[in-house]
Amino acid sequence: MELKLILTGLGGQGVLFLTRLLSKTAVSLGHTVMVSETHGMSQRGGSVISHLKVSGSKAPLIRRGTADILIALEPNEAVRSLTFLRQGGAAFINSDNGLPPELDAHLKRLNLQVQCLPASQMAVELGTAAVTNTIMAGFAHPFPIESLRHALTEIVPHGRELNLQALTAGYAANQRSVFSEQ
Amino acid sequence: MSVENLLGNEAIGLGLVEQGCRVVTAYPGTPSSEILAGVIKHKKRLGWDVYTEWSSNEKVAFEVALAASWSGLRAAVAMKQVGLNVAADPLFSAAYTGVKGAFLVIAADDPGPHSSQTEQDSRMMALTAKVPVFDPSSPAEAREMVALALDLSERFGAPVLLRPTTRLCHAVQSLDLPDVAGSNGETPKVKFRKDPGRWTATPKFRNKLHHELNQKLRQIEAEFDQSPLNFVINAGSSDKVGVIASGVAYHTAVQSLSELGVRIPVLKVGTPYPLPQHKVADFAASVERVVVIEEPDACIELQIPERGKVYGRLDGTVPNAGELSPEVVAHALAGVLANAGFDISPSPHDTALQDLINELPLPVRRPRLCPGCSHRSTFFALKQEFGPRAIYPGDIGCYTLGMNLRAVDTFVDMGASVTMADGFYQAGRITGDTRPIIATIGDSTFLHSGIPPLINAVHTGAKFVLLILDNHTTAMTGFQPTAANDTLADGGEAPRQVSIPDIARACGVGFVESADPYDQASFRTLMRQAYDYTQEADGGVAVLVADRPCVLYDRAPIQEHPVPVIVTEECDGCRFCVEAFECPALVLYPERNIVDIDYKICVDCGQCIDACYKGFIIPKMPVGSVQ
Numbered sequence: 103m104e105l106k107l108i109l110t111g112l113g114g115q116g117v118l119f120l121t122r123l124l125s126k127t128a129v130s131l132g133h134t135v136m137v138s139e140t141h142g143m144s145q146r147g148g149s150v151i152s153h154l155k156v157s158g159s160k161a162p163l164i165r166r167g168t169a170d171i172l173i174a175l176e177p178n179e180a181v182r183s184l185t186f187l188r189q190g191g192a193a194f195i196n197s198d199n200g201l202p203p204e205l206d207a208h209l210k211r212l213n214l215q216v217q218c219l220p221a222s223q224m225a226v227e228l229g230t231a232a233v234t235n236t237i238m239a240g241f242a243h244p245f246p247i248e249s250l251r252h253a254l255t256e257i258v259p260h261g262r263e264l265n266l267q268a269l270t271a272g273y274a275a276n277q278r279s280v281f282s283e284q
Numbered sequence: 285m286s287v288e289n290l291l292g293n294e295a296i297g298l299g300l301v302e303q304g305c306r307v308v309t310a311y312p313g314t315p316s317s318e319i320l321a322g323v324i325k326h327k328k329r330l331g332w333d334v335y336t337e338w339s340s341n342e343k344v345a346f347e348v349a350l351a352a353s354w355s356g357l358r359a360a361v362a363m364k365q366v367g368l369n370v371a372a373d374p375l376f377s378a379a380y381t382g383v384k385g386a387f388l389v390i391a392a393d394d395p396g397p398h399s400s401q402t403e404q405d406s407r408m409m410a411l412t413a414k415v416p417v418f419d420p421s422s423p424a425e426a427r428e429m430v431a432l433a434l435d436l437s438e439r440f441g442a443p444v445l446l447r448p449t450t451r452l453c454h455a456v457q458s459l460d461l462p463d464v465a466g467s468n469g470e471t472p473k474v475k476f477r478k479d480p481g482r483w484t485a486t487p488k489f490r491n492k493l494h495h496e497l498n499q500k501l502r503q504i505e506a507e508f509d510q511s512p513l514n515f516v517i518n519a520g521s522s523d524k525v526g527v528i529a530s531g532v533a534y535h536t537a538v539q540s541l542s543e544l545g546v547r548i549p550v551l552k553v554g555t556p557y558p559l560p561q562h563k564v565a566d567f568a569a570s571v572e573r574v575v576v577i578e579e580p581d582a583c584i585e586l587q588i589p590e591r592g593k594v595y596g597r598l599d600g601t602v603p604n605a606g607e608l609s610p611e612v613v614a615h616a617l618a619g620v621l622a623n624a625g626f627d628i629s630p631s632p633h634d635t636a637l638q639d640l641i642n643e644l645p646l647p648v649r650r651p652r653l654c655p656g657c658s659h660r661s662t663f664f665a666l667k668q669e670f671g672p673r674a675i676y677p678g679d680i681g682c683y684t685l686g687m688n689l690r691a692v693d694t695f696v697d698m699g700a701s702v703t704m705a706d707g708f709y710q711a712g713r714i715t716g717d718t719r720p721i722i723a724t725i726g727d728s729t730f731l732h733s734g735i736p737p738l739i740n741a742v743h744t745g746a747k748f749v750l751l752i753l754d755n756h757t758t759a760m761t762g763f764q765p766t767a768a769n770d771t772l773a774d775g776g777e778a779p780r781q782v783s784i785p786d787i788a789r790a791c792g793v794g795f796v797e798s799a800d801p802y803d804q805a806s807f808r809t810l811m812r813q814a815y816d817y818t819q820e821a822d823g824g825v826a827v828l829v830a831d832r833p834c835v836l837y838d839r840a841p842i843q844e845h846p847v848p849v850i851v852t853e854e855c856d857g858c859r860f861c862v863e864a865f866e867c868p869a870l871v872l873y874p875e876r877n878i879v880d881i882d883y884k885i886c887v888d889c890g891q892c893i894d895a896c897y898k899g900f901i902i903p904k905m906p907v908g909s910v911q
Binding site: 112113114121122125126129133134135136137138139140141148149159160161162163164165166167168178181182184185188189202204205208212226231 | 287288314315317421422451452453455457458532535536538539542543609610611614631632633634636640641644646649651884
């Protein structure tokens, strides 16, 4: 089945790496992928967003209101991208304080499943803020964790152990993800 | 064979190598930059002999590759859409002369625009130049079209344009990667053969060549009419509305129709110029209304002679600026379909939530120079020395972001900082405007098109300071080497490097100095000396090279001399450093009314010490030292 993901954050946070990790995992499971990445000037600290379609249309962009999963490395970028989700879609957000409370009624009305994790803080505790993205990959785990682990070992030449720890830590924080069986 | 996830640009690069291109040249520019990188990666993977270069500019790149084609080799040149403006002269000429070996011009368009000064349509440029166009819709199709375009070019002896757009260039798609097969090791049995009536055609012969070109285009159009690249899906499913679409917008249109719950015929045009007129006319005859979905401009739509039933950019059905996002395409299609009586699914985009989000005070993210960027030190010193009054013509690169520090007042195109400074001086001489003029240009941009403007300014006696921001690489587009570097495109050693200060001297500039902008006090002194030189009776242009490697490209200088800093408790939150220095690692905490360092991104450059004139940003004392 088709799975549509929006991955977002700020330039320098590793949205591209997260995108490549999930794409590689999808392909290792026999799916085709179509991804749209942000390059160029926006990478200098601006908003960065990837659209990832697994076994879906070849159109590079996902229409607002149709994405299944949102993974955000920064809470303001999460809010900016929230309406990409379809009704009943799931958001996994790196945030210490959740989302602005004025959104609550809408999240409930649209049956959006929002889960937050203080991933930046966890990453620093693991040794470096650079693995925030990997923690969030484990937290959302849109694919079986073993497949993610395998793809991660293939694409990380350095710091493999730390990245695997980060993936595991994110996964441990959310083993009941509704999408974990896909 | 293996399946790999390939970036669209890499898929194009792979296609060029697979199809036996022996010379591939380029000048970097978003969204095209990774095409040559893809060529280099796959020629190395296969161990094949393909000459690659990052040329000085797009015209240079075009002509180097063109000569290879005239020598009988398969050749290609890649650039972004505005680069094709720079290479327009040889593009138009080569359409007439034709080519020998296959010659593929790749110009990547940037609907939006995301990283460009215009949304121009390279297909229209090719139409004006009379160059056939292939318009791929996905990385996989781009790779296939490389083969078909090269074949067409070779058979007709015509240059051919491949036109991807940003969303294709930066799309990643799973593709089959073939195992190493064959080799390109043998010496090709071709060489340049003189043909004065063609390669040195005078106007009389040019007229003949023009007729010949028109003849080729007629034959190519007939071939495109039969080409499987132009095909109909859902044929006969409706006689009310049909869609003609090309490029990435084709897939967006198909997705939109599915989301709207509508099944109607779609003509996918893979070759928008020359337009396969019979196929288009037959399609248009089969429906009452035709919606054209293409970007960034109305290339196909304009070529349809009978426009009575055509809806698109020209009548406002499709917005005539901006990218064709899924929302825009769905909206445009929904309008026409509703008028034609179709029952369409409502938009899934929740406007109530969107309206609320639009009201939230989300931080505005603008691109900023990186922590430790030497351009910031240069711009800060510049503003401190010359203030808000001076005129600051800027140029194209990371350092265009000097506008955030109000040290860039204009940018037009590559190299225009120098010519605009020249022109501002001449205009000021007439109007009595004596404000200082200090232009900034990067190393790669200077070598691209800053040199003829500099010669012009020297010769005409213009008086301004030109700061050449030499960070030793083409940073914005991914660190491609310039002619001033010791490496070549594929990592090989450059036999010679050019010296930017020597070029300035050779242009006749009477004041040429070079200094590290990290030493801000000395740099300010030099800037003042440069300006004073321009004001001397026999003074003219002064060139000052700000010499410091890009902090992302070469971290060694900072690692050798790190200067960690702290903000003292006296900080009164006056915001000066945050606004005038604008380092992402300087964070203002309004609730505590202080600035502090974000050590997660600070690179210990120590440059912000100069950014607090009150002395509240200081070097961190070494551990154990006396407080």
